Amino acid sequence: MTLAITNDIRAAANRALMAGSADYFSWSPDAQERFRATAGMEVRHRIEQILLKEILGIDCSVQDAADVWRNLSLEQLNQVNPADLLTQGIGEDFVFLNESLSEGVSLLDFETLYDYDHDDFLFQEKWRHRELKNYISPGYFPLHHPRWIRLVMNNELVYGNLYSLAGYVVDRVSESGDDKLDELIPSTYVQGPNHGKPEKGGMLWDYRLDAGGQEAQLEEVRRRWWQYQQDVELALHRELAAEPPQAYISRDKSLVPGEINVNFVMQNEKAMHRVRWRSFLGDMQVIEGSLKNIESLVACETEKAHSFMEHQYRDVMDNFIPPDIKPGKKRKLVMSPGALDDLQRLSSDDAGDKE
Structure with a gap:
């Protein structure tokens, strides 16, 4: 299966847009784009109804379209998403941002990536200053969290991850560091005695960390490792701020056959x-x-991270005294049966990948 934007896909998208508004093709390109970017829920349901019929052969009412769409399988979503993108995306590449926007606000209200990201930063800062005690802002740095986007690239639907270079490097280093920690203190999560027991319409989720008696030491190294990553990312942001405005496009691995995943990496605020x-x-x-610039930076930071991890491991094993913590009130995590099944399936898949 591929996610190509074929003539049939374009025709299905056009019919869906006509269902959204019969006047769509009488409008200017700018008006059409604004309609795609700002369509309300009622219009979206009419569009979804047509796409379900045209792409998947699923007949349903407009009222049921949203529920049917929510229950589509991953394979079905990948079949319908190329046409769906053509009914929502903006600009030359039909970009669609997978983020919630305030009512009455669309991506068209932000010209550049900076305009959107800085506006979101200011919104988040208000919350942090209000809710987090003694919060000290590090100031604005781009893409504090990666963004998910969809777009058309080489006439195919692409699922994109939008990163800052600092965030991307730390993300890569984090994976390697986690593997290193697992070598130093092997661990796993094992089912507790109450896992899967019925509880108030759901089931208990009871998994416990098993590190061969070194659970407290592992948690302490993890704590230091997490803080190290935060410090390194902030330091990289500050170092890269003075660099030229550059961007990187890197094909990412995909776990789903036919999917195209691409990382779009922004070096700094200038970019x-x-x-x-x-x-x-x-x-x-x-x-x-x-991309050699990225790989060089990843290799350098990975070497530093492994050195840090080994030093912290030795320090914890030699000097750390686990706190004498009295058992506190236990908290129950109740999950729906379906969610529990999904997590168990994912856990089995992960185990299979490692074999």
Whole structure:
């Protein structure tokens, strides 16, 4: 299966847009784009009804379209998503941002990546200052959290991850560091005695950390490792701020056959100013840097991280005294049977991947 934007996909999307508004093709390109970006729920349900019929052969009412869509399998979603993107995306690449926006706000209200990201930063900062005691802001750095986007690239639907370079490097280093920690203190999660027991319409989730008696030491190294990652990411942001505005496009591995996953990595705030949502790929390519720069930085930071991990491991094993913690009030985590089944399936899949 591929996620190509074929003529049939375009035709299905056009019919769905006509269901959204019979006047769609009488409008200017700008008006059509605004309609796609700002369509309300009622319009979206009419569009979804047509896409379900045209792409998947599923007949349903407009009222039922949202529920049917929610229950589609991953394979079905990948079949319908290329046409769906053509009914929602903006600009030359039909970019769609997988983020909740305030009512009455669309991606068209933000010209550049910076405009959106900085606006979101200010919103989050208000919450942090209000809710977090003694919070000290580090200031604005781009893409504190990765963003998920969809777009058309080389006439195919692409699932994109939008990263800052600092965040991307730390993400890569984190994976390697976690593996290193597992070598130093092997651990797993084992089922507790109450796992899967019925509880108030759901089932108890009871898994416990098993590190061969070194659970407290493992948790302490994990705590230090987490703080190290936060410090390194902030330091990288500050170092990269003075660098030229560059962007990187890197194909990512996909666990789903036919899916195309791409990482779009922004070096710094300057790069965020240079890339506009409505000309996303073209602007990225103008400032595109060599992926060798990323790999060199990842290798350097990975070496530092492993050295840090080994030092902290030795320090904890030699000097750390586990606190004498009295048992506190136990908290129950109750999950729906379906969610529990999904987690168990994912756990089995992960185990199979490691064999």
